[in-house]
Amino acid sequence: xxxxxxxxxxxxxxxxxxxxxxxxxxxxxxxxxxxxxxxxxxxxxxxxxxxxxxxxxxxxxxxxxxxxxxxxxxxxxxxxxxxxxxxxxxxxxxxxxxxxxxxxxxxxxxxxxxxxxxxxxxxxxxxxxxxxxxxxxxxxxxxxxxxxxxxxxxxxxxxxxxxxxxxxxxxxxxxxxxxxxxxxxxxxxxxxxxxxxxxxxxxxxxxxxxxxxxxxxxxxxxxxxxxxxxxxxxxxxxxxxxxxxxxxxxxxxxxxxxxxxxxxxxxxxxxxxxxxxxxxxxxxx
Amino acid sequence: xxxxxxxxxxxxxxxxxxxxxxxxxxxxxxxxxxxxxxxxxxxxxxxxxxxxxxxxxxxxxxxxxxxxxxxxxxxxxxxxxxxxxxxxxxxxxxxxxxxxxxxxxxxxxxxxxxxxxxxxxxxxxxxxxxxxxxxxxxxxxxxxxxxxxxxxxxxxxxxxxxxxxxxxxxxxxxxxxxxxxxxxxxxxxxxxxxxxxxxxxxxxxxxxxxxxxxxxxxxxxxxxxxxxxxxxxxxxxxxxxxxxxxxxxxxxxxxxxxxxxxxxxxxxxxxxxxxxxxxxxxxxx
Numbered sequence: 001x002x003x004x005x006x007x008x009x010x011x012x013x014x015x016x017x018x019x020x021x022x023x024x025x026x027x028x029x030x031x032x033x034x035x036x037x038x039x040x041x042x043x044x045x046x047x048x049x050x051x052x053x054x055x056x057x058x059x060x061x062x063x064x065x066x067x068x069x070x071x072x073x074x075x076x077x078x079x080x081x082x083x084x085x086x087x088x089x090x091x092x093x094x095x096x097x098x099x100x101x102x103x104x105x106x107x108x109x110x111x112x113x114x115x116x117x118x119x120x121x122x123x124x125x126x127x128x129x130x131x132x133x134x135x136x137x138x139x140x141x142x143x144x145x146x147x148x149x150x151x152x153x154x155x156x157x158x159x160x161x162x163x164x165x166x167x168x169x170x171x172x173x174x175x176x177x178x179x180x181x182x183x184x185x186x187x188x189x190x191x192x193x194x195x196x197x198x199x200x201x202x203x204x205x206x207x208x209x210x211x212x213x214x215x216x217x218x219x220x221x222x223x224x225x226x227x228x229x230x231x232x233x234x235x236x237x238x239x240x241x242x243x244x245x246x247x248x249x250x251x252x253x254x255x256x257x258x259x260x261x262x263x264x265x266x267x268x269x270x271x272x273x274x275x276x277x278x279x280x281x282x283x284x285x
Numbered sequence: 286x287x288x289x290x291x292x293x294x295x296x297x298x299x300x301x302x303x304x305x306x307x308x309x310x311x312x313x314x315x316x317x318x319x320x321x322x323x324x325x326x327x328x329x330x331x332x333x334x335x336x337x338x339x340x341x342x343x344x345x346x347x348x349x350x351x352x353x354x355x356x357x358x359x360x361x362x363x364x365x366x367x368x369x370x371x372x373x374x375x376x377x378x379x380x381x382x383x384x385x386x387x388x389x390x391x392x393x394x395x396x397x398x399x400x401x402x403x404x405x406x407x408x409x410x411x412x413x414x415x416x417x418x419x420x421x422x423x424x425x426x427x428x429x430x431x432x433x434x435x436x437x438x439x440x441x442x443x444x445x446x447x448x449x450x451x452x453x454x455x456x457x458x459x460x461x462x463x464x465x466x467x468x469x470x471x472x473x474x475x476x477x478x479x480x481x482x483x484x485x486x487x488x489x490x491x492x493x494x495x496x497x498x499x500x501x502x503x504x505x506x507x508x509x510x511x512x513x514x515x516x517x518x519x520x521x522x523x524x525x526x527x528x529x530x531x532x533x534x535x536x537x538x539x540x541x542x543x544x545x546x547x548x549x550x551x552x553x554x555x556x557x558x559x560x561x562x563x564x565x566x567x568x569x570x
Contacts (some may be wrong), residue, residue, distance in 0.1 A: 284563035
């Protein structure tokens with residue numbers, strides 16, 4: 001089945017796909033600087049869920065390079081009906097299980113343990129409601145004060161035009177969300193997380209879409225700087241091992257708690273795309 | 286708080302702890318044959334859940350050897366109250382959240398990818414009901430027909446005195462349980478799984494306790510044979526890598542689907558003991 005998109009849906013999709021291309025270009029440029037010719041491989045997939053419901057699909061992009069040990073940048077645009085049980089848990093789908101979703105999702109696991117891993121995801125969802133959601137968080141195996149401060153400062157700047165308390169609220173939301181209860185620790189040094197930015201009217205859509213674009217721009221501005229800062233630093237086998245242990249925690253979070261993973265598994269998403277967030281190598285000692 | 290145990294509870298606990306010691310001895314003996322002096326390290330822990338409810342604890346046993354890359358053998362004996370939400374999901378705890386549980390749990394991840402990994406767990410639970418449960422399954426990264434057949438034959442023999450259809454039923458249960466829906470594959474080549482062997486009377490307790498002991502004896506009899514068969518086989522870096530990818534699936538199963546993991550996390554179990562099942566190294570390519 002081919003999905004038909006309304007104007008807002010198409011605009012959001014176009015943005016996510018264009019952002020994907022710009023990010024992939026920026027990451028490949030970093031590989032060139034490191035003397036590597038690594039490039040993204042893009043694999044399209046089509047959606048079919050357990051019940052045979054189909055509609056839309058996405059493109060999974062993966063690069064395994066010298067600087068980026070494994071980075072996935074996915075876009076997807078899907079539509080159909082939630083299964084009835086799952087529908088009850090989704091905003092605006094309690095009475096009518098039909099949905100549309102488009103978004104970009106990115107996770108980078110870095111070869112050098114001094115370089116922070118990162119996650120970024122923004123999305124536009126439509127049920128009987130329509131809203132934007134997203135976030136970005138920094139996940140350094142070895143945290144540096146300076147990197148953390150600059151990452152947060154750039155996100156704060158992205159939030160600033162949209163209200164004086166937005167950054168604080170979304171930062172706190174990220175602190176709540178990216179927490180691993182059974183380890184009593186956060187998975188990284190945080191960032192922002194937001195959801196249900198209600199976008200039912202044109203005015204609300206325009207405002208929240210602009211904010212979501214700002215988050216993407218902020219990510220594209222700051223993360224390559226952080227990568228370049230430490231990508232040539234020396235590291236020891238002990239530091240690499242510590243990174244792999246740290247990645248075990250990251251895998252635990254994504255498999256046990258992450259709502260995006262659950263959403264993908266429940267809506268007939270592409271398994272390889274959903275689980276691209278998992279680290280290339282993890283250790284549990 | 287010290288738990289007080291009744292006669293049945295104490296008998297079950299004694300068995301699980303004695304079995305633990307015999308298994309650890311058998312595994313250390315294999316390490317000696319391989320010229321290694323690796324030994325189990327035993328770490329006791331005490332239970333406290335989120336609500337401050339406490340009672341009992343356990344001993345986590347871990348060995349990292351030449352043959353056993355990482356093997357965990359845990360015993361625990363805990364009691365207290367389930368949280369109300371979780372109680373609703375547990376047999377016999379719907380009206381009264383108090384519980385007692387004692388058991389042994391074992392996962393072995395092997396250095397040589399030709400040697401199958403294995404899991405075994407047996408337990409005795411008491412709520413307003415009392416029952417035994419457990420199982421064992423074989424998880425070869427590289428499956429050999431011969432190993433699979435002998436593992437199943439030994440479990441079939443253990444089941445035989447307890448009813449003509451027991452093995453078939455428990456084998457099917459394992460096939461249902463050890464399945465990874467999002468990968469559309471089983472995590473290994475199966476074994477047996479059983480639960481809710483009702484043991485409210487002395488006669489039922491005696492019978493089901495004897496069966497549970499048989500499962501332990503069968504494991505102790507067959508698994509060391511399978512280890513010795515291939516522990517000295519040569520393997521390639523490709524085979525070791527395939528083992529690490531296979532372990533990624535194993536980690537996915539344990540973190541997303543395993544009820545034992547969930548039970549531990551929900552009842553204030555020891556995190557290191559619960560997650561000892563996770564592989565020492567895993568890859569997600």
